[in-house]
Amino acid sequence: MNGDDSLPEGVDRRTFDGRERLATSGPTVYGEPTDGDWRLWDVGRSKLGAMLELGMGTGLDGGESVLYLGAASGTTVSHVADFAGPTYAVEFAPRPVRDLVGVAEDRENLFPLLKDARAPTSYAHVVEADLDVVVQDVATRGQAEVALRNRQFLRGDGKGRLLAAFKARSEDVTAAPETVFERLLDELEEGYEVLETTRLDRFHDDHLGVVARPK
Numbered sequence: 638m639n640g641d642d643s644l645p646e647g648v649d650r651r652t653f654d655g656r657e658r659l660a661t662s663g664p665t666v667y668g669e670p671t672d673g674d675w676r677l678w679d680v681g682r683s684k685l686g687a688m689l690e691l692g693m694g695t696g697l698d699g700g701e702s703v704l705y706l707g708a709a710s711g712t713t714v715s716h717v718a719d720f721a722g723p724t725y726a727v728e729f730a731p732r733p734v735r736d737l738v739g740v741a742e743d744r745e746n747l748f749p750l751l752k753d754a755r756a757p758t759s760y761a762h763v764v765e766a767d768l769d770v771v772v773q774d775v776a777t778r779g780q781a782e783v784a785l786r787n788r789q790f791l792r793g794d795g796k797g798r799l800l801a802a803f804k805a806r807s808e809d810v811t812a813a814p815e816t817v818f819e820r821l822l823d824e825l826e827e828g829y830e831v832l833e834t835t836r837l838d839r840f841h842d843d844h845l846g847v848v849a850r851p852k
């Protein structure tokens with residue numbers, strides 16, 4: 638137990654620099670400080686971390702199977718692999734994937750995939766079916782479309798969850814973020830029921846955290 642019902646098993650609050658901050662247990666990745674077996678999960682560098690810090694109802698309990706879209710060099714997905722089960726990490730830029738492969742060497746449940754999240758058929762043969770969670774942080778134009786295309790991987794019993802961070806400026810640099818978010822949510826609702834949204838601006842400017850389940 639971690640003493641905080643909103644956090645998954647395997648995520649805890651530990652004291653770093655005199656403050657209670659999120660932490661997971663696993664090998665260090667990005668120079669983050671440690672406290673015994675625990676390493677700081679820097680929510681200023683992680684949209685999913687910010688969603689947990691802000692108390693969003695992610696539904697995460699720990700041990701879930703996860704498809705992570707937009708893994709970059711593995712900062713957040715390393716923490717996910719610390720508390721989740723099999724974690725498939727999709728990233729289409731070769732440079733960060735080199736680092737991601739290094740992160741996976743220390744984690745036997747983390748599977749890096751150099752793939753384009755807009756083309757899920759290119760990794761459907763590798764990723765298992767009926768996953769518990771899709772985490773999305775792709776910061777690219779067409780973020781709702783990416784979520785819709787990857788909906789096929791989520792379990793169909795209503796218990797699957799999409800945990801997405803939408804970045805307004807990736808869609809439109811001139812429009813007001815609220816307008817962009819409204820458009821994205823309208824599109825997302827073609828395939829998902831949106832359960833909760835929270836602005837992540839305290840940690841990430843012009844980002845919206847979204848929890849949704851497949852319709």
Ligand code: SAM
Nearest residue numbers: 707709712713728729730753754774775776777
């Ligand atoms: N999620 C990462 C973290 O917290 O550690 C940061 C992700 S960064 C904001 C967005 C990443 O999405 C970039 O590394 C970018 O290359 C990747 N990306 C953008 N479009 C993509 C696509 N269509 N397929 C796969 N990766 C994509």
